[in-house]
Amino acid sequence: MSLAVKPSLPARRLHVITRGCQMNVYDSARMADVLAPLGYAPAAGPDEADMIILNTCHIRDRATEKVFSELGRLRQVKMARAAEGRATILAVAGCVAQAEGQEILARAPYVDIVFGPQTYHRLPEMVAQANRAAGAVIDTDFPAESKFDFLPDAAAPQTAGGLTPFLTIQEGCDKFCSFCVVPYTRGAEASRPAASILAEARRMVAAGAREITLLGQNVNAWRGKQPGGAARSLAWLLHALADIPGLLRLRYTTSHPRDMGDDLILAHASLPQLMPFLHLPVQSGSDRMLSAMNRRHSADDYRRLVDRLRRARPDLALSSDFIVGHPGETEADFEATLSLVRDTGFAQAFSFKYSARPGTPAGGAPGQVPEPEKDRRLQSLQALLREQQAAFNARCVGLTMPVLITGPGRHPGQVMGRAPYLQPVHLVGPAALIGQEIPVCIAAAHTNSLSGVLKEKACA
Ligand code: SAH
Ligand code: SF4
Ligand code: F3S
Numbered sequence: 001m002s003l004a005v006k007p008s009l010p011a012r013r014l015h016v017i018t019r020g021c022q023m024n025v026y027d028s029a030r031m032a033d034v035l036a037p038l039g040y041a042p043a044a045g046p047d048e049a050d051m052i053i054l055n056t057c058h059i060r061d062r063a064t065e066k067v068f069s070e071l072g073r074l075r076q077v078k079m080a081r082a083a084e085g086r087a088t089i090l091a092v093a094g095c096v097a098q099a100e101g102q103e104i105l106a107r108a109p110y111v112d113i114v115f116g117p118q119t120y121h122r123l124p125e126m127v128a129q130a131n132r133a134a135g136a137v138i139d140t141d142f143p144a145e146s147k148f149d150f151l152p153d154a155a156a157p158q159t160a161g162g163l164t165p166f167l168t169i170q171e172g173c174d175k176f177c178s179f180c181v182v183p184y185t186r187g188a189e190a191s192r193p194a195a196s197i198l199a200e201a202r203r204m205v206a207a208g209a210r211e212i213t214l215l216g217q218n219v220n221a222w223r224g225k226q227p228g229g230a231a232r233s234l235a236w237l238l239h240a241l242a243d244i245p246g247l248l249r250l251r252y253t254t255s256h257p258r259d260m261g262d263d264l265i266l267a268h269a270s271l272p273q274l275m276p277f278l279h280l281p282v283q284s285g286s287d288r289m290l291s292a293m294n295r296r297h298s299a300d301d302y303r304r305l306v307d308r309l310r311r312a313r314p315d316l317a318l319s320s321d322f323i324v325g326h327p328g329e330t331e332a333d334f335e336a337t338l339s340l341v342r343d344t345g346f347a348q349a350f351s352f353k354y355s356a357r358p359g360t361p362a363g364g365a366p367g368q369v370p371e372p373e374k375d376r377r378l379q380s381l382q383a384l385l386r387e388q389q390a391a392f393n394a395r396c397v398g399l400t401m402p403v404l405i406t407g408p409g410r411h412p413g414q415v416m417g418r419a420p421y422l423q424p425v426h427l428v429g430p431a432a433l434i435g436q437e438i439p440v441c442i443a444a445a446h447t448n449s450l451s452g453v454l455k456e457k458a459c460a
Contacts, residue, residue, distance in 0.1 A: 013050050014052075015049035016032060020056065020094060022253070030151055034152065036152075046074060050087065054070060055093040056095060057096070059181060067092065089130055091112060091113035092113070097115060115140065117186055118187055146192070154203065163210050163434075167201060167215060170191050170222040171187070171190050173217045180357070181359070191223050205245075211404055211418070214252040218259060234252065248437050251275050253279045257280060260309075269313055279319040280302075280306075284336070284337050285339055288333055292327070299336065319422075320344075321349065324351065324377040325377060327367040329367075345388055356368065389447075393446070396445060396450055402438070402440075403425045403452065405438060408434070415428075417440065426452075428453070439454075
């Protein structure tokens, strides 16, 4: 009997450049998984790569212009390789590809493939087509099928953070906030089935994951189906995930205040694996602005929600997103945002100047706020948020907290970890601790990190 010899695939190299949110980080890793069976392994850099994917973000600023300047640089790489007789497939993925696919093909004819966030399971076909055809391949459908039904099992470790991977459970958005492109680039809200999420989580844990962050544009809008047809919520899913042996910690992001159900609030009280840190964007503290933004909740609704969360989990720390200078925002509206920040107290937050996005309701709205005014408001909001972050980190000093050791530290003999509140923690300790959750006494606070000592040694 002769054994069939598997034809060996040509060794090819892939380089993926990722911009934008954590969902893009997850997608980039999955694109690599889809291409691995074709023989693509990671390249050391773009000039080593037979295929380059630029995974783009469209959320703010001059997103499209940035993509074109980045593509200009990649064109040079492609030309230099061509001069050496080496071909390069150049692909543009993600939210700019979805929104501006045709413009990319028109303005950057050296791009071979353009595809959106919902079609990358079809990459092998696109690559085959690009190799065959002259002219570019474009696939920016919102297909009826879900990519999750077609993606191969994720390779392990699934992302650079093998111990702390992301897992996409929900995608898209039906909220249509006035300022935001996501509903147009990612499509309608869609939940991934529980069985597929649980299977991926088990594989991640088997490959070494200790903390999983569930991802979705509106992660708390996740819905599953019970066998009888009744709906299951994110709280149910968190409980099911918490039953996986070896999975020590759970997080979920990003949540919309309107979708924080009672059972999800309760999960913060009853699930020790659920970390006491929640990213809950509010955008503004002015009811007038919240209504113009189509957020469909008031500033007091947010305050009440935070109270209920803190009653469920008294040590819960909060993070948020803010936009200053949305069309129509007055000084009084901005002051209302500062009050909400003072009332709530955030452990960290992201704040942005409103950036008009083509095709969104606010994009062409009257009352656009002048740029210098937006700058001034952003600086004053960020100063307050920095103060709150420093105060929060300072309050951690002297506490003993469970820290997940994630890797080697900056100096020999040191390791790095992640606190429940997401700050990086520096400490002296052996590399053998990597992958373990251990009690650490926090000795000092820095701007964006903490340092500590192993609890058995000493405590401040
Ligand atoms: N789904 C998430 C937000 C995703 S976008 C949510 O609803 O909370 C991340 C953040 O980018 C938003 O929370 C918002 O603060 C900011 N953002 C979105 N569009 C923006 C725009 N046009 N200008 C400035 N910031 C924007
Ligand atoms: Fe954008 Fe609003 Fe949807 Fe968040 S909820 S993705 S801000 S439209
Ligand atoms: Fe950017 Fe798309 Fe994420 S616009 S923030 S990459 S969903």
